[in-house]
Amino acid sequence: MQMNDFKLECYFGKYEFTAPYLLTQSDCEAMSTGELLALEPEAQEEFMNQWLGYTETWGDPELRKLIAKLYQNMTDEDVLAFHGAQEAIFGYMNVMLGEGDHMIAMYPNYQSAYEVANSIPNCECSKWYIRDKGTHWEMDFDELEALIKPNTKLIAITSPNNPTGYTFTNDEIKRLCAICKKHDLYLFSDEVYKGLELEGEKRDWMADHYDKCASLGVMSKAYGLAGLRVGWLVSKDHETLEKVVKFKHYMSICNSAPSEFLAKVALKHGEKLLERNRQIIRENIKQVDKFFDRYPQIFEKKAITCGPVAYHKLLLDMPVKDFCQMAVEKKGVLLLPSEIYDMEDQYFRMGYGRKNVPESLAKFEEFLIEEKFV
Ligand SMILES: Cc1ncc(COP(=O)(O)O)c(C=O)c1O
Numbered sequence: 001m002q003m004n005d006f007k008l009e010c011y012f013g014k015y016e017f018t019a020p021y022l023l024t025q026s027d028c029e030a031m032s033t034g035e036l037l038a039l040e041p042e043a044q045e046e047f048m049n050q051w052l053g054y055t056e057t058w059g060d061p062e063l064r065k066l067i068a069k070l071y072q073n074m075t076d077e078d079v080l081a082f083h084g085a086q087e088a089i090f091g092y093m094n095v096m097l098g099e100g101d102h103m104i105a106m107y108p109n110y111q112s113a114y115e116v117a118n119s120i121p122n123c124e125c126s127k128w129y130i131r132d133k134g135t136h137w138e139m140d141f142d143e144l145e146a147l148i149k150p151n152t153k154l155i156a157i158t159s160p161n162n163p164t165g166y167t168f169t170n171d172e173i174k175r176l177c178a179i180c181k182k183h184d185l186y187l188f189s190d191e192v193y194k195g196l197e198l199e200g201e202k203r204d205w206m207a208d209h210y211d212k213c214a215s216l217g218v219m220s221k222a223y224g225l226a227g228l229r230v231g232w233l234v235s236k237d238h239e240t241l242e243k244v245v246k247f248k249h250y251m252s253i254c255n256s257a258p259s260e261f262l263a264k265v266a267l268k269h270g271e272k273l274l275e276r277n278r279q280i281i282r283e284n285i286k287q288v289d290k291f292f293d294r295y296p297q298i299f300e301k302k303a304i305t306c307g308p309v310a311y312h313k314l315l316l317d318m319p320v321k322d323f324c325q326m327a328v329e330k331k332g333v334l335l336l337p338s339e340i341y342d343m344e345d346q347y348f349r350m351g352y353g354r355k356n357v358p359e360s361l362a363k364f365e366e367f368l369i370e371e372k373f374v
Contacts (some may be wrong), residue, residue, distance in 0.1 A: 003119050006111055007340045019334040021360035026162055026193070026309050028224035028277035028353035036225070036262055039269045050261050057245060057253060059232065060260040066267040067217065067232050072208045078234050080241045081260070083252035085192050085218035085231040086112060088244075091251060092188060092214060092233065095243040096154055097123050104128050104147050106139070106157040108164065108311075108341040113156045113190065128155075130166050132313070132345075136303045137166040141175055148179075154186035159203075160193040160307030163341060163349040167197075167306035170204050177210035186240070187213040192231075193307035195222040195274045198282060200305060211236040219263050221308065223273050224353065230255060230263040277353060281308055284357040288350065291361055295374055308353035311338075314346045316373065324348055331367040333360060 016022065037043045058064065059081025067081070068074040082088040093116035097103060100122055105114040107127035117125040126147045130137045144155070157176065160167040168176065180187045189206035194217065197203060207215035214235040220226035235241055266273060285304060292301040292312070300313035314320045324337040336349040351357075368374045 001119050004115055006115070007342070008111060008336065011336065011340055015328055015334050019328050019332045021331065021333040021356075021363045022354065023351065023357065023360040023364060024309075024334050024336045024349050025351040025354055026349075027221050027226045027351075028196075028308055029280055029355045030224050030226065033262065036265055039272070040265050043265050047258070047261055050258055052257055055254040055257050055260055057248060059255065060257075060264065063230075063260050063264050063267070064232075066264055067234065070217070070267075070270070071205050071215070071234060074207070074234055074236075077238070078207075078236055078241075080233045080245055080248075081255055082231040082233065082248065083255055084220065084226075084229040085190070085216055087248070087251055088216055088231050088233045089113065089188075089190065090116065091244045091247040092216075092240075093117065093156075095247050096186060096188075096240070099123060100151060101153045102126065102149050102151045103153060104144065104155045106130065106155075106159075106161065108161075108338070108343055109156070109158050110162045110190065111341075113158060113188070128157075130161060130164050132302075134300070137161075137164045137311075139166065139168070139172070141172075141179065144176075145179060148183050148185070152183065152185060154188055155180060156188040156190070157206075158190040158192075159206075160191075160196065160309075162190075162193070162307075163309055163311040163336065163347070164302070165304045165307045165310045167203065170201055173204055173206055173209055177206065177213065180210055180212065185212070186237075188216070189213055190216045192216060192218045192221045193309075195270075196278055196281065196307045198278060198285070198305055203306070205234070207234050207236065212240075213237075214240060219266060221353075222277060223266055223270065224277055225263070225266055225273075228259040228263050228266075230259050277308075280355055281352045284352040284354075287358045287361055288352065291365065295368065298368075298373060304352065309349055309351050311347045311349050314348060316346075320346045320348055326371065327364065327367050330371065331363050333364045333367055335364075
């Protein structure tokens with residue numbers, strides 16, 4: 001199997017641990033092991049006694065119960081745990097797609113959603129574009145239906161979306177599931193940013209609405225615990241989960257025991273962690289909005305209603321790739337240009353989930369002034 005480079009990871013590989021001002025991160029502010037354990041009175045002692053043997057491939061039984069409880073209609077048997085979300089995407093796409101299959105991916109999207117399809121001979125992926133409507137992004141369900149072919153096997157969506165932040169409403173979730181049901185399609189729903197609704201209704205998990213949907217969740221993003229590397233797929237479609245678990249036998253086999261312990265503590269206090277991170281994002285939005293209001297001539301700001309990222313437009317007459325390169329080289333401010341998402345347009349991704357966003361924003365502003373963009 002020949003995979004194309006993962007552009008985002010290659011870019012991050014260069015700058016993520018060297019650039020001091022990370023203004024594009026999609027994970028929320030992390031915390032120390034001590035801070036997390038402080039949420040639960042006996043947890044510290046229990047953690048010291050955590051057995052360091054192999055764990056169950058499907059995931060720790062109590063962890064699976066806690067994950068199932070996030071959903072309306074799921075039990076622990078509907079949960080398969082993974083070493084992060086990336087492993088789950090790779091495993092799912094590998095077992096679901098083969099030669100001659102067609103899939104549809106929401107676009108732009110996290111690269112792994114469609115890259116396995118690109119690596120399989122004669123496997124085709126069509127793009128369901130998120131449309132730029134000036135101040136916000138929109139999806140057209142008629143466009144989706146028009147993309148469906150006789151050999152379409154699955155649709156892959158990411159909501160809240162990376163990089164645009166576009167998030168399906170609960171009505172749209174039902175509409176999407178109805179389309180999949182009508183055409184008997186599998187639905188892969190990457191919901192790693194779920195739980196960060198900043199306004200409007202709390203979103204349902206897609207798998208609660210459609211049996212052939214697999215919902216992807218993780219501790220990395222909305223909970224801000226990327227270092228745990230604990231993710232999950234939840235689905236009523238056990239036939240698919242059984243196939244994916246056999247693929248997992250060739251990947252991580254099982255999760256790390258200390259990580260599963262810490263993930264359980266975090267999920268027991270999940271709402272508290274989510275509210276902490278929503279609060280950080282809300283405060284950052286206020287600062288970022290003021291920043292964009294000062295420079296309407298060079299940026300077109302997109303609204304952010306859910307999740308930690310937004311995808312804004314650069315109005316300058318220079319490639320956004322060069323602009324982002326200059327920002328990181330001159331001032332250590334990291335942004336992600338649309339080239340990373342295989343797009344020629346002039347967008348860049350901004351992340352709102354870190355506590356130091358105001359500091360990074362100030363550096364970004366210094367960059368604009370010093371380089372005479374404003
Ligand atoms: C939409 C989306 N899905 C999955 C992942 C992978 O998550 P993890 O790092 O937990 O494996 C990411 C990471 O950036 C992401 O943005």
